[in-house]
Amino acid sequence: MHDDQVDVTADIVxxxxxxxxxxxxxxxxxxLSSTGTVHAIFRIGDGLSARFPLRLADPTETLAVLEREARASAELAQVSRxxxxxxxALGKPGAGYPMPWSVQTWLPGTVAFDADPSGSDAFAEDLAAFIAALRDAETRGRRFSGDNRGGVLAHHDDWxxxxxxxxxxxxxVPRLRRVWSHFRxxxxxxxxxxxxxxLIPGNVLVTGDRLGGVLDTGGFGPADPALDLVSGWHLLQPGPREVLRRTLACDDLEWERGKAWAFEQAMGLVWYYAESNPTMSRVGRRTLDRILASME
Incomplete structure (x- = not known):
């Protein structure tokens, strides 16, 4: 998927x-066959999984990222029901793999790519409960770090x-440019x-028609309150999406900003993964279609 991708095999693990x-x-x-774009993931026995960064980076910097993600994941676990x-644990480079790596508990369940919950009001209610619990957690004076999504929309103009x-x-593209000129x-x-x-389909587990768990929690941190509303566009059809909005009591501006963050993310997914990860590319297309349909 990436020009600087590092190969990891079961023998190396x-x-x-x-x-x-x-x-x-x-x-x-x-x-694990995964649509993930950041880590290669291996299951270890019944209760653990190992995550290996895919893109080559300085080992010291990678370790700092993994340590920060571990702290964030542990903090999120304290507030999520x-x-x-x-x-x-954190592993070290070795056996031909050049970077640190991480071990975490394994969660059973089916990712939302494979068990589509988009028509479930109950799933939307669960998703709202998850987001609300995170919003209620203390920021302890922390503010958005400036990395990735979650700050100022217009700062993403170059991307x-x-x-x-x-x-x-x-x-x-002409139509999408007009949409961005409004969102920014x-x-x-x-x-x-x-x-x-x-909160994209690959990071959400489904059990029946309910939320069974949430993955990739290392990015837990302060951001625009609208950021996690991307889930309404990545994961839900119009009816359940309205359930999410109503349950979280989103006003028009916050809801529109959530749509804008989903648009920014989806635009990158379509072209970047068109050949290397078609599932992710299709997620981007579907999200854009949902956003455009809501604006007609």
């Missing part, structure tokens, strides 16, 4: 486990311009709240 965590050696190691992975250029021939002007009113930051 087995050696790393044997050398660094011998208490787990002998457990079955199973690579829904299952989330909890950090267990959006690249997305528009790369999407020629894939999407109706939306004012920010609410103070930062604690947010998951990436």
């Amino acid at each position: 087995a050696i790393l486990i044997r050398e660094q965590f011998p208490q787990w050696s002998g457990r079955a190691i199973q690579p 829904f299952p989330v992975p909890e950090p267990v 959006m311009e690249k997305c528009f250029e790369e999407s020629e021939g894939l999407l109706d 002007e939306l004012p920010r009113t609410g103070a930062d709240v604690m947010s998951h930051g990436d």
